[in-house]
Amino acid sequence: MRPAGRARGLPAAAYTSDRVFAFERDRFWRGGWTCLGRADRLAEPGDQAGLDVAGAGVLVVRDAAGRLRTFRNTCRHRGHELVARDCVVRRPTVWCAYHAWVYRLDGTLRNAPRYDPPPDADLDLLPVRSAQWRGWLFADLSGDAPPLPDVVGDLDSVLAPYRPEELRVVASRSYDVAANWKLVVENYLECYHCPSTHPQLSRVQRTEGGESFTPTDGWLGGHLDLRNSANAMSLDGTGPGWTFPRLDEDAARQVRYHLLPPDLFVTATPDHLVTHRLVPVATDRTRVECEWLLPAELVAAGTDPGYAVDFWHTTNRQDWAACESVQRGISGGGYRPGPLAPHEDLLHTFLVRVATAYRTGGPLSPARPTVEPAP
């Protein structure tokens, strides 16, 4: 689906209207699967985290059997948060700090103090549908999205050689970006901007000549080669001298970019992964949570992850500056959607999917479409 100079971007209102933003928040984020980060952030039974899905609080609990459970992060009594947002605690029960209501780790109400008789209504925590995939935890606030494996589709086999489920988070960083979340996605989906925006990246990675993947499902992605002079995505091109052992010859010299809409970017390099998770805050504001993931072997060998952290932190800031400038440039009435370049085919695919979801009321991550039988 090469746009060939004829396809054009979305109109300005898609990036500046509060009503469009509210629609997207309700349909794209709260209406389907969104990523809550790494599951191993909750390591032990009793670990509990307060997380944020597009402004809605979600409580994640590792129960006594070691299974992760997710609930609305809201006490059934008066609505107090059960764990403060962005915090992790370890406790044998879920405990509301306001009136000391106590829930078991499976979400059932254990005690409401000073009730006699106890309240007879169902006051267990409201469950939130969740699922895990290769180390990441996902939630579906709507409860009726297709099963997560159908949405992930063959991205699973594409990422399998990196064994993401065995990686360790060695660094993380949160960014506030003054731009609409779609501009951050669009920026991720093309490397046409790399030569002008990313001089450091362009020294170690080719910026053209790659290919887009042809997913069977809702994800998008493509890959580009490391330059011959470079061995890793780092400021000087040197890395840990190690490569994921299951990669084929191509992948061992490629940087592979994968978007699982609406919110997870997985960038796979020969020796590490870096992920970006988007949290939409307002039509012109997005929080981006970036994590660096290294294989356990390298962590055990004492590899300093600074080579990857410095590189992507440099690249991140260049990207956010570009996105923020576009946000300003398309505000104020002077923007006409321009033609997409041949190297923006993935971006085009994404925009077509957004436009379709505007029409259908979508979510943005459709599962594999049912194949229509031939008549």
Add this chain to the structure above:
Amino acid sequence: MRPAGRARGLPAAAYTSDRVFAFERDRFWRGGWTCLGRADRLAEPGDQAGLDVAGAGVLVVRDAAGRLRTFRNTCRHRGHELVARDCVVRRPTVWCAYHAWVYRLDGTLRNAPRYDPPPDADLDLLPVRSAQWRGWLFADLSGDAPPLPDVVGDLDSVLAPYRPEELRVVASRSYDVAANWKLVVENYLECYHCPSTHPQLSRVQRTEGGESFTPTDGWLGGHLDLRNSANAMSLDGTGPGWTFPRLDEDAARQVRYHLLPPDLFVTATPDHLVTHRLVPVATDRTRVECEWLLPAELVAAGTDPGYAVDFWHTTNRQDWAACESVQRGISGGGYRPGPLAPHEDLLHTFLVRVATAYRTGGPLSPARPTVEPAP
């Protein structure tokens, strides 16, 4: 009116909708009596203060006869404030700093410079209805609320033994709370949260076993006993070794909580009062003005009010943290109003009154209802 586990809280929109907030601001605050603080803040003739009633400016002036007068804090010429908000000045006239229009302390226009002939329209300051009660000044921006004594009702005799009109403000503190004003009120109306939220308070005061008052009028309240081990509401339970002399035996060992809706909390302890005055700023933001009041005898004796200031400042911050967590918890779509506990009967009375005012267009502080004659 024990809720008995069946009554439930208000829906989330009551705490998150801008439209509900605008309604409440216009009907509850600007539509009836609100408290402007202590009258003796303006001690001498010519003293003038610029105050704020839910975003509307009010000018308070002590006139030559020593009487307090209240006006819109807006010059009749072009609208400049007459005294800057939150400031007190002493001047023989009311003087607009913009074009030097001068008003007498009774609000009549004395001079509009460079008019010849003088403007013939009525350009006296726009009066605001006001009244005092036991040292507090109240304003009614609507002008047609029932008389203040009818709204205060028997709260007057309930507080009489503390002689509030003779107390001195020994400390004050302003808090910005990121929560809807009703959450701050609800938090004040129950001590069900005390054991978990207020460990210091719970060491010196019992948190159950008290009674609610049965007011004849618009106020609400209840009382709880000091613990046997404590003599005062302080971090270590010791106080000034003095008790209001007119208290009966019960009151001399009780902490009494009184709400005069929508905005004044009067907490009476055996040796001091503390008050909270709410100023609604936005649907999710409330300013709280806290004042500590001590009897003149203790002030004259050089009593350090720190024992009460430290105690309530600690308690205040715990309360605001809880209110702010509830505000977050009920935002984002995952909140279902829960059942109120038996110890939340006052809160229930308040919510019924709010819901009634939503329906009738209220104000929130009804005067004593006319008794229907028997048929």
Add this chain to the structure above:
Amino acid sequence: MRPAGRARGLPAAAYTSDRVFAFERDRFWRGGWTCLGRADRLAEPGDQAGLDVAGAGVLVVRDAAGRLRTFRNTCRHRGHELVARDCVVRRPTVWCAYHAWVYRLDGTLRNAPRYDPPPDADLDLLPVRSAQWRGWLFADLSGDAPPLPDVVGDLDSVLAPYRPEELRVVASRSYDVAANWKLVVENYLECYHCPSTHPQLSRVQRTEGGESFTPTDGWLGGHLDLRNSANAMSLDGTGPGWTFPRLDEDAARQVRYHLLPPDLFVTATPDHLVTHRLVPVATDRTRVECEWLLPAELVAAGTDPGYAVDFWHTTNRQDWAACESVQRGISGGGYRPGPLAPHEDLLHTFLVRVATAYRTGGPLSPARPTVEPAP
């Protein structure tokens, strides 16, 4: 058009409503001529500036022939700004930092990298109508305002003796004012407030006894005499001992105030000019760009402009404090538009023009009205 105490100000909503503000932004600022500042800020071919017209980005470029050109500050590809807002750069082409699209200084697209064939659509920069007048650059985003000379009208001959086109900017300062832009204009149009608001100014300039100009066109203005004891608008009344040589005897002792609606104030004194340019940000927020202009002779002689800078910076801050107090005073429901004073005739003319533009859909700077032939 002396208001004589009967004419009144605009209702509060004109200064507090978001809808009124959006109307004014679209009709008054983006619907006609607005000032972009001094043209000589871009001195050499290749100089480029990113400017702001009421939130819309404008790119100004001095082309190879030395002519100023203006465009939307938005790349035709994806909308990135071409020059960052409030920045000036010098480059042989217009270059988008995002994807390296290149435009010639005349706005035509020179290169879109990696297109083969090149895009066949018209992708030249979107031109913005502009014009210069006596050293100032103006833009008309609507493209259909009357010619700038018709809007400027006889302000041109009024200012001619000061030869503004030959002056040098010797200082500039940006202010954020928490008031509606019209309050800033109204404050400029009367010196009735000077005795009370500006003690320093009132020591060197008379505050009454002047005259309003009777323009044939869209501008407004008036003049007031220097006091006999003063030689310049400075804190101590002393100046550089020099006077614009072409001024007549009256002008040589006058301070002359000129408003070219909606956004340019030109204050002409016997030895320097000071200008204010308004940028509306929100209904209660205005950015004011102040510039001090001295004749080349004084600059060449090494005159320290501090005498004028200190004086107007003092005066500016007094004005903004007054405007901000009015903004607060007219918010909250207690404001009734008051009678305008005899010395507020210019302000009255301005308000009548605003009210007329509300009715007709504006813009605010009408050209000379066509004279109706006698029947």
